[in-house]
Amino acid sequence: MEKQKRNTKTKQMVLDTLLNEPVTARCHSDIVQQLDGKIDRVTVYRILQGFCDDGLTHKITDDTGKTYYALCRDCSAGHHDDDHIHFRCVNCDTVSCIKAPQQMPRLPRGYRASGMSCFISGYCPNCLPPERNKRPKSAGAKVKLTGRKK
Amino acid sequence: MEKQKRNTKTKQMVLDTLLNEPVTARCHSDIVQQLDGKIDRVTVYRILQGFCDDGLTHKITDDTGKTYYALCRDCSAGHHDDDHIHFRCVNCDTVSCIKAPQQMPRLPRGYRASGMSCFISGYCPNCLPPERNKRPKSAGAKVKLTGRKK
DNA sequence: TTTATTAATGCTACAAAGTTACAATAATAT
DNA sequence: ATATTATTGTAACTTTGTAGCATTAATAAA
Numbered sequence: 001m002e003k004q005k006r007n008t009k010t011k012q013m014v015l016d017t018l019l020n021e022p023v024t025a026r027c028h029s030d031i032v033q034q035l036d037g038k039i040d041r042v043t044v045y046r047i048l049q050g051f052c053d054d055g056l057t058h059k060i061t062d063d064t065g066k067t068y069y070a071l072c073r074d075c076s077a078g079h080h081d082d083d084h085i086h087f088r089c090v091n092c093d094t095v096s097c098i099k100a101p102q103q104m105p106r107l108p109r110g111y112r113a114s115g116m117s118c119f120i121s122g123y124c125p126n127c128l129p130p131e132r133n134k135r136p137k138s139a140g141a142k143v144k145l146t147g148r149k150k
Numbered sequence: 151m152e153k154q155k156r157n158t159k160t161k162q163m164v165l166d167t168l169l170n171e172p173v174t175a176r177c178h179s180d181i182v183q184q185l186d187g188k189i190d191r192v193t194v195y196r197i198l199q200g201f202c203d204d205g206l207t208h209k210i211t212d213d214t215g216k217t218y219y220a221l222c223r224d225c226s227a228g229h230h231d232d233d234h235i236h237f238r239c240v241n242c243d244t245v246s247c248i249k250a251p252q253q254m255p256r257l258p259r260g261y262r263a264s265g266m267s268c269f270i271s272g273y274c275p276n277c278l279p280p281e282r283n284k285r286p287k288s289a290g291a292k293v294k295l296t297g298r299k300k
Numbered sequence: 301t302t303t304a305t306t307a308a309t310g311c312t313a314c315a316a317a318g319t320t321a322c323a324a325t326a327a328t329a330t
Numbered sequence: 331a332t333a334t335t336a337t338t339g340t341a342a343c344t345t346t347g348t349a350g351c352a353t354t355a356a357t358a359a360a
Contacts, residue, residue: 066215122263
């Protein structure tokens with residue numbers, strides 16, 4: 001829960017891997033692999049955690065327990081915007097955030113809900129109709145870390 | 151995905167730990183601990199997996215990636231009833247299944263949904279108002295494994 | 301009931317994901 | 331340019347889950 005105070009090349013490199021996929025969430029091992037051993041895996045864990053603490057990214061756990069990280073759009077540090085759902089394409093196997101307000105279901109008497117997370121699986125736009133695309137890539141605008149001093 | 155063919159004392163013991171908590175889902179380490187070293191942890195993994203394959207239990211992954219096992223009510227082998235949601239009480243920290251049909255949210259154009267899993271957190275009936283109960287226990291009817299021959 | 305068959309169990313080893321401790325490095329403030 | 335300390339890299343460790351294999355014990359057959 002510690003706020004990060006310095007902007008480094010290392011963090012920028014990790015951020016870049018996320019910016020390459022503006023819609024898609026990425027997992028830790030994926031990022032480490034893309035960085036090709038240039039950054040230690042423990043460091044990547046810490047940087048991703050730091051991004052989450054700073055409100056830059058949010059952490060997603062899919063329905064199988066695998067975790068992903070995705071850039072936040074409408075989140076601020078301390079309060080993540082949960083007004084979206086997560087989606088995994090069963091064809092290209094990518095996880096993404098979708099802006100789709102979800103209504104809290106009616107619970108039986110006695111239960112009081114505070115939060116909800118939904119995970120939907122199916123075909124993403126790039127994979128409809130199925131088999132058209134195996135792993136779509138799209139280029140994202142290059143963004144730099146801006147100063148976030150204490 | 152292999153069907154289990156023999157009913158053993160070991161399986162009955164694992165089943166009993168689940169029957170003690172008719173509503174609540176339990177995690178592997180919890181069960182191993184309750185069995186107090188009488189059954190090897192690998193065996194417990196296999197038995198729980200077998201129960202799932204047989205349609206006796208289903209496997210739940212919560213929003214933090216932790217997995218639980220819960221008795222099925224309306225599931226049959228091969229086809230689990232997904233017409234329910236999962237709930238974790240933020241007070242007593244138990245995970246349970248709730249009969250509450252959830253409507254698939256409207257997705258943006260291009261997406262086609264096939265499945266959905268929802269995880270809700272909040273206060274369970276035993277913990278409303280908060281602080282009333284720390285870890286509710288309720289006794290379940292004793293049930294025996296019945297023959298499931300090939 | 302006794303014997304044969306093989307599913308189930310226990311054990312060891314292994315892999316992946318994640319965390320902690322600590323020394324070395326490198327941003328930032330002075 | 332120097333001092334401060336956040337950040338990084340490395341090694342060790344924990345937890346969760348899986349795989350291989352020899353042993354044990356349910357069930358089927360005699």
